[in-house]
Amino acid sequence: MPIKYIPYTPNTIEGQAVLDNITRTKRVLRYRENNEVYNRLERGMPYYEVETVEQVGKPSDNLVIRGECLSACAYLKEQGIKVDLVYIDPPFASGADYAKKVYIRRNPKLAEKIKAAETEMDIEGIKAFEETMYGDIWQKEDFLNWMYENLQAIKSIMSENASIYMHLDWHIGHYVKILMDEVFGENNFVNEIIWAYRSGGASKKASIARKHDCIYFYCNNPDTFEINTIKERQYLDKKFIGTLVDENGRFYVDTILTDTLMGVIHRVLDDGSIKNYSCRPVLNVSKERLDYSTQKPEGLVDLLLEIASNKDMVVADFFGGSGVTAKVANELGRKFIHCDIGINSIQTVRDRLVAEKANFTVKEVKDGVNLFRNPQQTMDKLSTLITGLQTKVEGVSNFWLGAINDSKLGSVPVYVPELIDSQQKLLDIPTINRIINQEIQNLSITAKKVIVYYIDIDDEKELKKFIKENNATTTDIELRDLKNLLHETVVNDELEFSVSKEKEEYSISIDKFISDRLKQKINEFNDKGNLQAINKGKKFDPINISEEGLELIELISLDCKNSEGEWFSSTEIKIDKLGYVIYDGEKSKDFWNGKITSKEKPLRIKVRNISGDESIVSVE
Known part of the structure; x- marks a missing residue:
């Protein structure tokens, strides 16, 4: 259980357009017997113990936090830490799975032979397999509820003159824009920045290639907030009225940066020198590339940070990914806070900042959820740890993780909270009520029993009393603590x-x-590859x-x-x-x-x- 709950900001801005199909952190309790509806207001941000994992370099205010956005914001608010600029590049609700390519390293003995032969290593021939980092698969309403909570939490730790960039694409951006109007206020909207890129954007035959993302830019106080004006140098093919000539004889004009970012932007610095920003996507050939899905180019983030922050300000990214924001903030003399729930993100940014000789502290939110690498892989692993569990059972909806086939009871549906969704971590009366009055009754199979796993439980005694008084079905409900099972997902090599x-x-x-885990993964890769090769009549190199x-x-x-x-x-x-x-x-x-x-x-x-x-x- 959390140590306590920390309140969000006051009520959202009144008079804004709203999306009526999301609950905005309120939980609704409905009984099928009557039309009476009970609302339970949000508790606030769950505040857990936060453990210092590692200190790199000298003590500083820079933080790398493993944990979800809500819990990280609760910690920052409790510590009295305010942020001046937020850049977030959250999941886009795109329906895609994002994978990490895992490369097998060279055997040291083989490497010695190659060195003796004075032969350079190259990427060709290196063995690799992929592992899912996270699944960006959300129902629209669930995503918006989740994002609303995150925005409220982020707003609560933003300084008076702070601003926020929200980086999204066509999948969900237009809905989130309405949420941001509601949370930050329509009058606090600064601009919609279009990041246009030349590569990627593959489309179906019946569509036009999609080649831009939207970055929604809001501030806390438009009366006092000021941006740093960026002059963009545009080079021309020939001379026009007002055209200037540089030392290399090239024609150019200096203009104020527009709200469309694409290609290479040539910024004119105060001393007259030129700083180039590459806003194109990071390709595999780029020196920046870290084999991290959804990685954004440093030039793009560099430019955004230069526009909306100054030296010594605190820049935060609560879906930090590969750590571009933290790296760029450090280079620009800003303080940084990097947050992500995945261990691969924390390790990537940690190694990246070590190479930059940065000073920072690595912390971990101890919320009782012993994650295996990231939420997606943990969920996948849980399905193998629950003895006898079968997924995608006919007659059992996606609300359930699957069902156990019991010789005496028949099919026993199993509910496991989605680890990436903070709303599901607490088992309370609204959730149990949904299970009793909706999910059990909607089953196409006869279930004598269901198993409900939980991470945190509101009031176990009160919950069991509610089940006894309100369960009109013949199905028994067994409650189990998921933390006991999560502990088994992490085993040392x-x-x-x-x-x-x-x-x-x-x-x-x-x-x-x-x-053992990697051996199993490699064996699975080899078995699958060998089977595919046999079917195609080819030879497989394991x-x-x-x-x-x-x-x-x-x-x-x-x-x-x-x-x-x-x-x-x-x-x-x-x-x-x-x-x-x-x-x-x-x-x-x-x-x-x-x-x-x-x-x-x-x-x-x-x-x-x-x-x-x-x-x-x-x-x-």
Whole structure:
């Protein structure tokens, strides 16, 4: 349960257009026996314990938070932290699954042979498989309810003169624009910025290619809010009236930046120099690319931050993804807050900021939800952990995760809250009422029993009393704590290593690394690939892992300061997908030799596998 609930901002702006089909954080309790309707007002933002995971560099106000937007905002508000600019690029309700490509690293022994032959590594031939990062699959009303809560939470921690960018596309943007009018006020709307790009935008034959996103820009106080005017240098093919000529003889004019961002923008700085912003999408060939779905170009975010913030202001991104906002904010001398619920996001931005020599603290919201990498993969894993559960059972709607086939009871539908939706985390009377008076009665099968999992429960005694008094069906309702099951989703990998000391240096040799989860994933990939190859009459080249298993390691970090608690990375190495070593954020052309060294005595070792799971082992 949360420690407490922190109130949202006051009521939304009156007199705005509203969407009547969303509940706006109010829960509606309806009884089928009569027309009486009970409303329960929102409790506010759930405030949980927040644990410091790691301190990188010197103490600072910069934060990287693993947790959902609502809980992160509750923490910031409780700490009295205000933000001056928010840029968010949330899920677009696009109906798409976004995957991460997981690359198998080179065997250190093989890398040594390649180095001896003076042969460069290349991406060709590297084995890889994909894992789902998150599913952007929402019912429209559910998405809008969820986004409304997030906007209310974000508004509550924005400073008086703060502003917010909301980055969306055609799927849901027009609806969210109405929500933002309601939350921030139509008069506080600054502009709709169009980000037009030249690549992508594939369309069906009966449509025109979609090649732009919309960025809705609002401020808290239009009377005092000021933007930084950006002059855009436009180069011309020939001379016109008022045309200027630069030192290279090119014709140009300087104009105020428009609300359409595309291509390369040449900003004129105060000293007359030119700064180029590339607003095109990040392609695979780009040096920025981190193999992270939905990654946005640094030039785009750089320009947006320059327009709406100044040095030392706090810039926040509550759906931080690959960490573009945090990186750019740090480069521009702004303070940053990066928040995301997925561990891959936290690791990506953490490594990115280490390479930038940034100072920041990594924190984690301890909401009782022991996530496996991210909500989507956790939900997928839960379906395998519930003994006997079958998904997509005929006669059982999508409200249920599936059903268990019991020899005595028959089919037993199972409800599991959607982990990405904060409204579902608390089991309360409105949810139970829906199950009793709607979902059980809508089943096309006869259910003697249903199982309802919960993360938090409002008042268990009161809930059971409500079930007893209001359950007119013959179906028993069993309540189970999901946290017990979630605990089983996270199991450490196994690590074997040896420590030696030569002169003033400690050397840790990684002798063996075992990851049962990755082995299972690779076996599934090989089985599927082999079957497809047989059907097509082709030969399949499987992923093979050595007995030592070192190809499954992405990062190794040594803590020479703390033997428990908060992690301090005294030294670390990261092996990129080509097999080259990154030492404490510095890239090299060295191949990993299976070791890591330290001048100080290591107390703990942390190993991250190629999918993002981390295991910490004591060295002593």
